Amino acid sequence: MIAALAGGVGAARFLEGLLAVVEPAEEEVVVIVNTGDDAVFHGLHVSPDLDIVLYTLAGLVDPRQGWGLRDDTYHGLEMLRRYGRETWFLLGDRDLATHIARTDLLRQGQTLSEVTERLRQALGLPVRLLPMTDDPVGTLVRTLDGLLPFQEYFVHRRAEPEVLEIVYGGMAEAKPAPGVLAALAEARAVLLCPSNPLVSLGTILTVPGVRPALRESRARRLAISPIVAGGTIKGPADRMMRGLGWEVSAFGVAQAYADLLDVMVIDQADRALAERIRGLGLEVVVTDTIMRDAEAKAALARTCLAAL
Amino acid sequence: MIAALAGGVGAARFLEGLLAVVEPAEEEVVVIVNTGDDAVFHGLHVSPDLDIVLYTLAGLVDPRQGWGLRDDTYHGLEMLRRYGRETWFLLGDRDLATHIARTDLLRQGQTLSEVTERLRQALGLPVRLLPMTDDPVGTLVRTLDGLLPFQEYFVHRRAEPEVLEIVYGGMAEAKPAPGVLAALAEARAVLLCPSNPLVSLGTILTVPGVRPALRESRARRLAISPIVAGGTIKGPADRMMRGLGWEVSAFGVAQAYADLLDVMVIDQADRALAERIRGLGLEVVVTDTIMRDAEAKAALARTCLAAL
Numbered sequence: 001m002i003a004a005l006a007g008g009v010g011a012a013r014f015l016e017g018l019l020a021v022v023e024p025a026e027e028e029v030v031v032i033v034n035t036g037d038d039a040v041f042h043g044l045h046v047s048p049d050l051d052i053v054l055y056t057l058a059g060l061v062d063p064r065q066g067w068g069l070r071d072d073t074y075h076g077l078e079m080l081r082r083y084g085r086e087t088w089f090l091l092g093d094r095d096l097a098t099h100i101a102r103t104d105l106l107r108q109g110q111t112l113s114e115v116t117e118r119l120r121q122a123l124g125l126p127v128r129l130l131p132m133t134d135d136p137v138g139t140l141v142r143t144l145d146g147l148l149p150f151q152e153y154f155v156h157r158r159a160e161p162e163v164l165e166i167v168y169g170g171m172a173e174a175k176p177a178p179g180v181l182a183a184l185a186e187a188r189a190v191l192l193c194p195s196n197p198l199v200s201l202g203t204i205l206t207v208p209g210v211r212p213a214l215r216e217s218r219a220r221r222l223a224i225s226p227i228v229a230g231g232t233i234k235g236p237a238d239r240m241m242r243g244l245g246w247e248v249s250a251f252g253v254a255q256a257y258a259d260l261l262d263v264m265v266i267d268q269a270d271r272a273l274a275e276r277i278r279g280l281g282l283e284v285v286v287t288d289t290i291m292r293d294a295e296a297k298a299a300l301a302r303t304c305l306a307a308l
Numbered sequence: 309m310i311a312a313l314a315g316g317v318g319a320a321r322f323l324e325g326l327l328a329v330v331e332p333a334e335e336e337v338v339v340i341v342n343t344g345d346d347a348v349f350h351g352l353h354v355s356p357d358l359d360i361v362l363y364t365l366a367g368l369v370d371p372r373q374g375w376g377l378r379d380d381t382y383h384g385l386e387m388l389r390r391y392g393r394e395t396w397f398l399l400g401d402r403d404l405a406t407h408i409a410r411t412d413l414l415r416q417g418q419t420l421s422e423v424t425e426r427l428r429q430a431l432g433l434p435v436r437l438l439p440m441t442d443d444p445v446g447t448l449v450r451t452l453d454g455l456l457p458f459q460e461y462f463v464h465r466r467a468e469p470e471v472l473e474i475v476y477g478g479m480a481e482a483k484p485a486p487g488v489l490a491a492l493a494e495a496r497a498v499l500l501c502p503s504n505p506l507v508s509l510g511t512i513l514t515v516p517g518v519r520p521a522l523r524e525s526r527a528r529r530l531a532i533s534p535i536v537a538g539g540t541i542k543g544p545a546d547r548m549m550r551g552l553g554w555e556v557s558a559f560g561v562a563q564a565y566a567d568l569l570d571v572m573v574i575d576q577a578d579r580a581l582a583e584r585i586r587g588l589g590l591e592v593v594v595t596d597t598i599m600r601d602a603e604a605k606a607a608l609a610r611t612c613l614a615a616l
Contacts, residue, residue: 042412072383073381073401075383075401076384076402077405078402079377080405083406093384093387093401093404094383094387096404097388098387100351100384100404122392
């Protein structure tokens with residue numbers, strides 16, 4: 001069994017490649033997904049990272065955006081705007097159905113894990129999808145403009161305010177969702193997908209018990225750097241790392257994971273960082289990590305599997 | 309001021325005509341709407357009659373159906389079906405936005421009156437729209453197949469099961485919404501729109517205090533028969549009346565309202581019933597009540613205003 005820690009777009013694209021080269025019938029894949037960016041819009045519970053992974057692995061994602069559903073329309077959102085509501089968080093009509101169904105099931109008393117399992121089965125995903133926790137947690141970003149919920153910072157404010165601190169709200173009382181610690185204990189390999197090390201994987205690692213479980217795991221643990229040549233392909237990781245005084249490089253990412261990792265996968269463009277990363281006690285694999293197309297995704301997955 | 313009691317499609321069409329001939333700046337129109345058919349679908353509070361009146365008077369209704377929003381799409385509903393949910397109650401993408409906004413505001417503690425006022429203002433309606441009550445009530449239909457919530461009977465079962473009884477659930481504890489009794493007391497005229505006398509106007513009249521207020525009102529009170537030539541234009545009123553042993557005619561409707569009415573408006577086709585209706589102590593106006601187009605709607609409204 002392979003376990004993967006996942007944020008949003010970068011993770012989902014990597015997992016697409018992984019599923020192209022792993023036969024789910026032969027080796028189970030369990031994906032543990034960040035829920036720190038979850039938010040409530042119009043009374044509906046939105047789980048952006050779970051949805052991105054769900055839609056991507058179901059073959060339904062909007063390929064251009066990397067999030068939302070392909071060919072979705074925004075008729076409901078136009079009407080919500082007409083009712084004077086804030087509509088900076090884009091919610092397509094098909095996408096809204098996911099949030100409506102999820103919210104309804106949560107209100108009926110189901111856990112986020114149970115709801116996620118139901119949506120996954122309905123869309124026919126061949127992997128298990130686990131929210132990192134069923135408890136309400138929320139990543140907040142302390143900026144020069146104040147403390148902002150992650151979506152407010154990232155989507156509404158376009159990641160423009162300078163970042164001073166990441167605050168993991170509700171985390172002290174949170175427990176890993178059922179199956180999370182078991183997956184980390186039983187997996188032969190744990191993959192840290194190319195996601196934001198501060199607010200995607202960083203948040204998962206902050207759930208009480210997860211970081212120790214990874215440290216003590218006998219699995220081979222491999223991370224793919226989301227930072228290539230000093231910047232991100234997608235998302236605000238580079239700006240956030242800079243704001244917090246981290247080195248904005250694959251080395252900076254490796255430092256964050258050094259206590260729980262065996263192998264760091266970095267891009268050809270960062271070949272020069274390999275020695276410094278080895279200095280942290282990690283093996284280094286240098287390869288092409290830019291997932292331009294299906295072939296590139298599969299090739300990266302194959303390289304990672306070979307390194308395990 | 310004119311007050312109107314309204315159900316769904318027939319009432320909304322009549323009110324369109326009324327607003328074409330009444331100048332809102334000169335005479336206020338207050339519409340008191342049935343909420344007994346309200347239902348929760350996918351966790352969202354749907355108020356079918358309020359929405360039909362809202363959409364129609366905002367010029368947004370689907371003119372063919374008489375309900376829902378013009379040119380609406382069903383992408384969200386398709387996705388809900390994919391998640392294995394029941395989708396016999398058709399909810400368009402734009403329409404869903406109304407239910408999402410309403411549910412969110414209700415959950416935040418606003419009353420249905422407050423929410424309705426907000427939606428009405430957002431869509432620029434020139435009339436006040438009052439739900440009959442802010443309390444949770446629900447019309448149930450006892451049939452040979454058991455006790456069914458109204459939408460289950462009407463939409464899902466296509467009004468096919470034979471009707472034995474109408475049960476007004478929650479009504480004993482319900483209070484008229486703020487403004488309802490005042491409107492009935494202060495209006496110079498009260499119009500009973502051409503709606504189902506059992507489950508639209510019948511339900512409004514069952515709200516504690518409404519029927520006595522109408523009986524004691526000094527307003528001229530006028531009803532338009534929704535039954536023409538022994539049948540309805542729209543909806544299940546005729547089948548329901550038959551099931552309960554009512555006479556399925558304008559006379560049957562007049563009987564239901566006889567204690568609180570001054571004028572009964574019936575169609576040309578029912579001219580022969582005029583004498584019997586006068587025998588109930590009512591004035592009778594015979595006119596063309598079929599609202600084929602805008603001109604016919606306005607003509608009917610003018611005839612009603614002239615009779616007041």
